[in-house]
Amino acid sequence: MRDSPAFARQFTSVSHRDESAELGMWVFIATEVLLFGGLLLAYFVYRHAYPQGFATGSRHTEIVIGTANTAILLTSSFLVAWAVEIFSAETRRLTAGLLAGAICLGLAFIVLKGIEYHGEYEEHLVPGIDFRFTGSLANGVQLFFIFYFIATAIHALHMIIGIGLLAVLALLCRNAPSTRHRAGLHSAALYWHFVDIVWIFLFALIYLPGRSIT
Amino acid sequence: MTERNYLTADYTLRSWFFTTDHKRIAILYFASLTMFFFIGGAAATAMRIELATPQADLVSDDIYNRLFTMHGIIMVWFFLIPSIPNTLGNFIVPLMIGARDLAFPRLNLLSWYVFMLGGSVTLFAILAGGIDTGWTFYTPFSTLYSNSYVMVAAAGVFIAGFSSILTGLNFIVTIHRLRAPGLTWYRLPLFIWSLYATSVILVLATPVLAITLVLIAVERFFGVGFFDPRIGGDPLLFQHLFWFYSHPAVYIMILPGMGVINELISCFSRKQVFGYKFVAWASLAIAALGFLVWGHHMFVTGQSLLASLVFSFMSFVVAVPSAIKVFNWTATLHKGSLRFDAPMLYALAFIGLFTIGGLTGLFLACLAFDVHATDTYFVVAHFHYIMVGGMVTAYFGGLHYWWPKITGRLYSEYWARAAAILIFLGFNLTFFPQFVLGAEGMPRRYHVYPPEFQVWNVLSSGGATILAAAYLLPLFYLGYSVFFGARAPANPWDAPGLEWQTSSPPPEHNFDVQPVVTRAPYQYSRKFEAQPQNA
Numbered sequence: 007m008r009d010s011p012a013f014a015r016q017f018t019s020v021s022h023r024d025e026s027a028e029l030g031m032w033v034f035i036a037t038e039v040l041l042f043g044g045l046l047l048a049y050f051v052y053r054h055a056y057p058q059g060f061a062t063g064s065r066h067t068e069i070v071i072g073t074a075n076t077a078i079l080l081t082s083s084f085l086v087a088w089a090v091e092i093f094s095a096e097t098r099r100l101t102a103g104l105l106a107g108a109i110c111l112g113l114a115f116i117v118l119k120g121i122e123y124h125g126e127y128e129e130h131l132v133p134g135i136d137f138r139f140t141g142s143l144a145n146g147v148q149l150f151f152i153f154y155f156i157a158t159a160i161h162a163l164h165m166i167i168g169i170g171l172l173a174v175l176a177l178l179c180r181n182a183p184s185t186r187h188r189a190g191l192h193s194a195a196l197y198w199h200f201v202d203i204v205w206i207f208l209f210a211l212i213y214l215p216g217r218s219i220t
Numbered sequence: 221m222t223e224r225n226y227l228t229a230d231y232t233l234r235s236w237f238f239t240t241d242h243k244r245i246a247i248l249y250f251a252s253l254t255m256f257f258f259i260g261g262a263a264a265t266a267m268r269i270e271l272a273t274p275q276a277d278l279v280s281d282d283i284y285n286r287l288f289t290m291h292g293i294i295m296v297w298f299f300l301i302p303s304i305p306n307t308l309g310n311f312i313v314p315l316m317i318g319a320r321d322l323a324f325p326r327l328n329l330l331s332w333y334v335f336m337l338g339g340s341v342t343l344f345a346i347l348a349g350g351i352d353t354g355w356t357f358y359t360p361f362s363t364l365y366s367n368s369y370v371m372v373a374a375a376g377v378f379i380a381g382f383s384s385i386l387t388g389l390n391f392i393v394t395i396h397r398l399r400a401p402g403l404t405w406y407r408l409p410l411f412i413w414s415l416y417a418t419s420v421i422l423v424l425a426t427p428v429l430a431i432t433l434v435l436i437a438v439e440r441f442f443g444v445g446f447f448d449p450r451i452g453g454d455p456l457l458f459q460h461l462f463w464f465y466s467h468p469a470v471y472i473m474i475l476p477g478m479g480v481i482n483e484l485i486s487c488f489s490r491k492q493v494f495g496y497k498f499v500a501w502a503s504l505a506i507a508a509l510g511f512l513v514w515g516h517h518m519f520v521t522g523q524s525l526l527a528s529l530v531f532s533f534m535s536f537v538v539a540v541p542s543a544i545k546v547f548n549w550t551a552t553l554h555k556g557s558l559r560f561d562a563p564m565l566y567a568l569a570f571i572g573l574f575t576i577g578g579l580t581g582l583f584l585a586c587l588a589f590d591v592h593a594t595d596t597y598f599v600v601a602h603f604h605y606i607m608v609g610g611m612v613t614a615y616f617g618g619l620h621y622w623w624p625k626i627t628g629r630l631y632s633e634y635w636a637r638a639a640a641i642l643i644f645l646g647f648n649l650t651f652f653p654q655f656v657l658g659a660e661g662m663p664r665r666y667h668v669y670p671p672e673f674q675v676w677n678v679l680s681s682g683g684a685t686i687l688a689a690a691y692l693l694p695l696f697y698l699g700y701s702v703f704f705g706a707r708a709p710a711n712p713w714d715a716p717g718l719e720w721q722t723s724s725p726p727p728e729h730n731f732d733v734q735p736v737v738t739r740a741p742y743q744y745s746r747k748f749e750a751q752p753q754n755a
């Protein structure tokens with residue numbers, strides 16, 4: 007594969023440049039952890055205050071879609087990891103194909119999420135727009151759904167950004183791969199896996215409470 | 221005939237607005253921050269005029285609320301937080317570590333654009349009618365009751381946060397990866413250590429503010445949210461999240477200043493900084509401990525006594541590394557060959573003012589005292605001693621110190637000293653009376669007060685006049701020096717740091733030959749001559 011000869015003046019070698027880029031991505035992920043951390047703190051505070059409301063709210067979510075989405079996202083992460091592993095000049099078509107697969111799965115995730123949102127809207131479970139839930143648990147349920155919508159919307163936004171990144175890289179890797187794109191692919195993959203991990207947390211916090219008791 | 225340097229390399233507007241040179245980006249930031257400093261200052265001036273008399277004569281209640289909010293938001297997010305990191309730091313960090321630029325120059329430029337976007341949105345909120353929540357955006361007022369432009373202002377601050385994160389990220393990677401050969405961690409100037417600690421806070425604290433502002437915006441937009449007491453939400457959760465960011469953020473607003481002071485004290489005492497490793501690790505200790513004290517802003521909110529006790533204790537602990545620094549600077553002065561150039565005057569002012577600010581912080585960290593002093597002028601005086609007396613003074617000190625490097629010109633030492641002394645006097649006259657006012661019980665954020673407080677308020681407003689004039693002075697003599705000042709040599713202060721071993725102003729690529737570091741920083745010979753780090 008073409009060794010991209012150009013590295014900016016502040017670096018001393020190609021690997022110097024690439025390792026710096028990767029460190030940059032790790033630092034960025036640290037930022038993201040704290041972003042979701044603030045949100046999760048709010049979740050735990052209210053789940054602690056309204057355990058029953060949260061359990062009830064959780065039972066109103068679509069666990070089938072949630073589980074399917076978890077599987078979809080994990081598979082897409084697998085494809086991305088595979089693409090990183092095999093990326094070279096000879097395998098550029100396969101690399102691009104794997105990334106395209108990951109992108110399709112990402113889009114499928116978003117579509118399913120949309121269907122899920124629609125369902126919640128039909129059931130009048132959208133705080134601030136159409137929320138009708140009465141009874142003593144109403145407050146807890148509403149707080150649960152506020153968390154649900156904010157967290158999943160921010161997560162979906164991250165997915166859309168990730169899909170964009172993967173799409174650009176798929177095109178680049180297919181048309182003119184160079185060592186530079188290996189570093190880019192590596193960083194984008196880190197980001198994608200991070201978004202994946204966030205989802206695993208969200209899945210456990212959103213869909214599972216209140217389901218173990220029969 | 222001028223030789224080619226980063227300023228003369230290209231004169232087009234394009235070469236400024238699309239530059240990726242860290243030195244030019246520093247200048248872009250410098251120009252923008254100067255503008256924001258004077259906008260924030262104008263609001264402060266209006267408040268001090270209003271407060272000269274006990275009655276409301278200049279502005280209405282509503283306008284007064286908007287004035288102090290605008291003052292706080294502009295000064296905190298659009299001046300102090302970026303002040304030293306984005307101007308002096310941007311310019312000096314690569315030079316100090318012998319690098320040709322920051323690790324991500326385009327990200328650096330992007331951070332300036334993002335910053336300007338955030339600034340414009342905030343200015344729009346102010347012009348459109350202002351915000352009346354205070355810089356702290358407390359709920360449920362900010363979410364349910366305020367009829368002002370809360371969402372727009374919050375959006376502005378949110379956007380500016382990304383610029384902070386990008387800068388912090390860039391500095392962290394740069395300091396890890398781009399140090400010159402031979403420049404080990406313990407050979408780094410302490411300015412770099414302090415900016416590293418600052419960057420860690422920028423990267424880890426800012427996202428928490430971001431998500432908190434998102435929660436506010438959602439609640440305002442949809443009419444329900446996490447902080448809404450009508451559905452069982454807890455408005456105090458907002459305060460926890462806000463101070464989880466904002467207490468670390470106060471260290472964003474002082475650590476870089478402390479970093480500058482190390483450089484100044486050492487250079488003008490012609491001595492190595494006393495206890496280098498302690499000072500270096502104190503910066504990181506402050507960054508870490510600073511995350512564990514936010515509850516000291518909430519002693520009177522009804523949080524549990526146990527929580528208050530722990531937060532009080534931790535606030536005392538966090539003062540230890542700050543005190544270590546003060547002691548070490550003082551010890552550095554001891555038996556030095558002191559020179560009282562303008563930067564040194566600022567540095568000495570910093571030590572005194574920061575000490576007062578820090579000690580009164582300890583008063584406030586005492587539960588029994590804080591119950592009386594919270595939300596009074598005592599708090600206002602406390603943080604202004606640190607943020608203005610400390611950080612702004614350090615900013616001016618650093619600006620004077622590196623001015624010859626940045627512009628290639630020397631300024632008038634006479635005027636520079638005069639301004640430094642005036643700032644010191646004006647500052648104390650403005651803010652010391654506020655300690656008294658606070659101790660006597662005058663609450664903050666009101667513009668009407670009982671007549672017995674007038675004496676101290678008049679003193680404070682009088683001091684503010686001196687302070688305002690003193691802050692304007694550098695605009696003239698520094699501005700003059702850019703065009704008419706004598707040309708600066710490469711190393712006018714005879715300092716050992718790498719940034720002084722290249723020409724003034726530096727060439728586009730910083731160093732014609734890659735420097736190789738062979739020494740610890742701050743080395744001087746017996747005759748007080750600097751021993752360059754790369755000799």
Ligand code: HEM
Nearest residue numbers: 470473474516517535539578581582584585594595603606
């Ligand atoms: C020596 C360590 C410090 C301690 C122990 C300390 C302690 C405190 C305490 C207890 C309060 C709350 C007072 C109240 O609202 O009743 C406070 C307020 C404040 N401090 Fe400090 N402080 C320290 C350093 C700093 C630094 C370095 C800065 C800024 C650079 C700073 C800026 C502020 C600000 C802005 C507020 C008021 C926030 C507001 O309510 O608007 N403090 N400090």
Ligand SMILES: [Cu+2]
Nearest residue numbers: 467514516517
């Ligand atoms: Cu604090």
